[in-house]
Amino acid sequence: MTIPGNLLSPTTETVDPNTSGWTAKLNCTLSLGSGGRNGDGVLTVKSVAAGEMQARTVSSYPVVPGTVYHVFADASGTVAERIGIRWLTAANAEISVTWSLTTSAASASWHRVSVAGAAPVNAARCQVLLSSTPAAGAVNHFWENVYLGLPLRTTGNLLGFNTETTEVDSSGWMAETNATIARQAPPVTWSATAYSVGGHVIAVTATAPGNASAVTVERPVVTPGTEYLAYAYLSPPTAAADTWIELRFYDAGGVQVGVSRGSLAAPGTGWYRQRVSAVAPATAVTCGVAAGINGASAGQVLRLEQTSVIVAPTARAGTVIPYRSMSFEQDAGGWAVTSGAATVARSTPWGAYGVDGSYALTVTSATATASTLRSPLFPLTPGVGLNWRSEVYSQVTAGGWTAVRGIRWYDTGGVSLGLSSVASSAVPASGWWILTNDWVAPANATQAAIEWTLTATSASSVLRLDVASLWPALPLQHLDVDDAAAAITLTLRELPIGYLITVYRTGQDGSQTLVRGPSGLLDKATITSDLMAIEDYEAPLGVPVAYRIEIVPAAGGSIQIRTTETVTIDAGDPQEAWLKGPGQPQRNTKVLVEKAPDWSRPIEQATYRVKGRRNAVVLSGLRGGLEGDLSIWTRTDDERHRLHWLLDSGNTLLWQAAPGMGVSDMYVTVGEVTEGRIGGPAQEPWRTWKLPLVEADMPVSVGVGGTAGRTGQDLLVEFATGYDLLAAYATGEDLLFNRRRG
The missing domain is CATH 2.60.120.260 (Galactose-binding domain-like)
Incomplete structure (x- = not known):
């Protein structure tokens, strides 16, 4: 690869x-x-x-x-x-x-x-x-x-490349308490495709017995009210060592105003990714990461690799449950047993149980009795309706359980509005299961908590829970038509991450055409998010189309099929046509057609005149596609500049005309272009163009433009000033596609 x-x-x-x-x-x-x-x-x-x-x-x-x-x-x-x-x-x-x-x-x-x-x-x-x-x-x-x-770093990391990886030096870190720091290069086996780990690591060495710690020098900017996730690979000196990572928040004066710690429950002395999350307080301006050992012996060493701070991910788009209460990576996430004999805690050790991350919520009952498990209160997203969907992963690892699964609703003052629940049923007994339910909230509900009444069917029963989500139940697929851009946006929700997806555009005649995604045509592409918004700029004009989505497990298995309603893009003025860049839709432009091409179809032939025969022997190759000159006008300077920008790339284009104009949508390459004036004063903005077109195949591997996952925050991390940015990129387009000088 x-x-x-x-x-x-x-x-x-x-x-x-x-x-x-x-x-x-x-x-x-x-x-x-x-x-x-x-x-x-x-x-x-x-x-x-x-x-x-x-x-x-x-x-x-x-x-x-x-x-x-x-x-x-x-x-x-x-x-x-x-x-x-x-x-x-x-x-x-x-x-x-x-x-x-x-x-x-x-x-x-x-x-x-x-x-x-x-x-x-x-x-x-x-x-x-x-x-x-x-x-x-x-x-x-x-x-x-x-x-x-160029440096390969974690996309979205608020920390710079050197702080994350220490591949340049150790300047991204400083000793904080009872410690020295240095770079080391231990021989660690990583996956061949783990490109942002490996090589140098930070070593935090305790100088004397006691607590020892180090902290990042960088203080990246944060947004109050946003939840962040910090993580690093930790290698403890012993399996019994009490090692940890902290996410810290600071105000404008550099005073610490918040901290959250995730302690590693190490199963050994290898490398283990420990996570910690927290919501930035109202006065937070920056953040940092610290790591350390409690009760260290003199000379003990904690090693760190790939330190990152990112905006906390969600298991489901729109979920109201924060990462800490969803994934249980640092503690029980606020979940508690409100009645009964059961106890609740984070699983141990690292890696023993978990769907997301390396831990799970563990519910243990020493007796065959009922207990009530309740999550913290989560504010409901306003304005999304009353229909909600909950999802929790469960695994029974000892004994057995039955559960009454429900949601308890609350008003603004925290007063309970009652419990919505389903009938008691057995919790599936082996492996991880996804337990999903739909709910209708009371009209005045503004908060909710997941509440399960769990009954152990035998003594010493153990249940693991992970990846808890609660989100508005919106349509699984939805289409939006943008007539001005001649595009259709297909929104897909609740997709299974890690599965493969194929997306077809279907015509009224039953024809199926693959739709383009970020990395090319969506033909068994890996699903990386449960929410996908696919912008289809190649949908035909004025023709009803629908979409067919096929989802299949990566390891093979039965196909899930989704279909959408039928929609139509308004074709607009039939005298106008679209010229589009399939991989760079920001270049798309509409032009006024002066004259459609008179087509020719070239063919390579060799003619042999045989003596004594009337007819020649002709050897022919395969006849080529259509070729001809498209004559168009641009009416404003803006149209002229946009057409130049579109043609500058030299890439294959899509030519689309309104139905009934005698031409079908066609992928074309454009030869030497002629731009002429139409007469009149020098200020006349109209131009006449002759575009030599050659029919081409649909581009297969071209993805829809932009750099996937890259944001303005990445630029703030990578470049200290705007001058550094100007030195790295010649144009705004180069910045968009991350094409650096040289």
């Missing part, structure tokens, strides 16, 4: 099918090995003699001075290794090398080696260096999955 944004070629990255992207630099020979994870091939670097051996990329790659670049690779060997960026002048003369730390130990398991650094002021190009130092000749070291490019 090609790493996104990699400057290296796929062959150089994966070492498949050969080693042509690599060459020996020092004391080694290279050969193709097998057993890789990103493709089977691996780069085998064999020492000629004792001492350091180095391999490098054959090619060098352009860089922009001052810009931070990131390299990583997965390695396996009998000695420790390091990776570097070799900075070169325009003449390919070496300036310097930015080296990673040497891994703290050798490992034959695949592990990540990584470093990042800013290109020197006189650097024009760079290469990747791979290095290890065996004590003898004929020692093999293996490399694969190599990346060179």
Whole structure:
């Protein structure tokens, strides 16, 4: 699988099918090995003699001075290794090398080696260096999955790349209490596709017995009332060590005004992602992350990797339950047993139970009796109607249970308006089950709590709950027509994350056409959110269409099918036509047609005149698609500029005309364009255009424009000033598509 944004070629990255992207630099020979994870091939670097051996990329790659670049690779060997960026002048003369730390130990398991650094002021190009130092000749070291490019970081992380990954240095962190901090490079096995982890980590070392902690130097801006989620991989010194991560909030003066802690229930001394969430207080302006050990021994070390702060995710779009009460990653999330013998707590240890994250809510009853479990009160979203849907994942891990599932409603003053419930039923006895119910709220309800009456059917019964959601029950699919943009928006709700989705546009004649999504046509695309809003700019004009959605488990299984109502885009003035960029709909423009093309269909033929025969022998190829000149007018300077912008890309376009005009919707490429004046004064804005069209196939892999998941917050994290932004991007369009200079 090609790493996104990699400057290296796929062959150089994966070492498949050969080693042509690599060459020996020092004391080694290279050969193709097998057993890789990103493709089977691996780069085998064999020492000629004792001492350091180095391999490098054959090619060098352009860089922009001052810009931070990131390299990583997965390695396996009998000695420790390091990776570097070799900075070169325009003449390919070496300036310097930015080296990673040497891994703290050798490992034959695949592990990540990584470093990042800013290109020197006189650097024009760079290469990747791979290095290890065996004590003898004929020692093999293996490399694969190599990346060179801009830093790969967690999308939406409020913290900068270096604070998250420490691949440049440790300046994103500072010791807080009884500790020192440093960078280390332990050999840790990560997934081959875990691109934002690996390499260097922060080590927090207790200087004396007692509590020890470190905190981020960065203080990213937050919005009061918004819930945030902080997380990091923690590696405790012992399984019994009391380690934790905190999300802290600060006011405008830097005074801490809120804190929430998530303690790790470690099952060992490996790497475990611990999460903590909290709502930013009303006076909060910034936030930070801290981590530490309680009751540490002198010299004990807590290690951290991939520290992030993001806006807290939701399990269901529109849910009113905050992350803390939905996922139980730091505690019971405010859920409590209001009557009966049962007890409630977060599961332990890390990773034993959980659907979202690594913990679950655990309800335990020592006796076969009834208990009432109730969540905190959640404010209902105003103005969305009275229909609500609840969903809770459940798993019985000991004994058995029956449950009366319900919602208790409250008014603005917190007075109970009664309980809506369903009949008692057995909780499914094995595996995780999704228990869903629909409810009608009282007209004056403004708050609600999930309330279950649980009855243990035997002593020592244990029930796990996770991913609790409560959201307005809106239509599962809905269509909105935007006549001004000649587009249809298809909204899909309550999609199963991780499943595969295929979306067709269906015509009245039964024809089915795949609809375009962010990464190309939606043909068995992976569902990453339970809510999808698909903007279809390629729907025909003036023709009734509907949509068919097919959803299937990634591992295979029965297909879920959804269908929509039929809608029609207003075709508008029949003398006007649309020219659209399938992958960049912001370029779409409407033009006035002067004259439709007179079509030709070229064909390659060879004619042979046979002596003595009247008729020639003609050998023909396949006749080509339509070709012809479309004559149009632009009536304003804005239309003219928009048409230039559309044509600038040189990409395949979609030409759409109103029904009855004698042409069908057609994908076309546009040749050399002629723009002429129509006479009159110089200020006359009308222009006449001749667009040479060649019929083309529908683009398959082109996704709808923009950079998925990237927001203005990411720009605030990556760029200190607007001048830095101007230095990185030539145009606003380059900013939109994250196309940096160089």
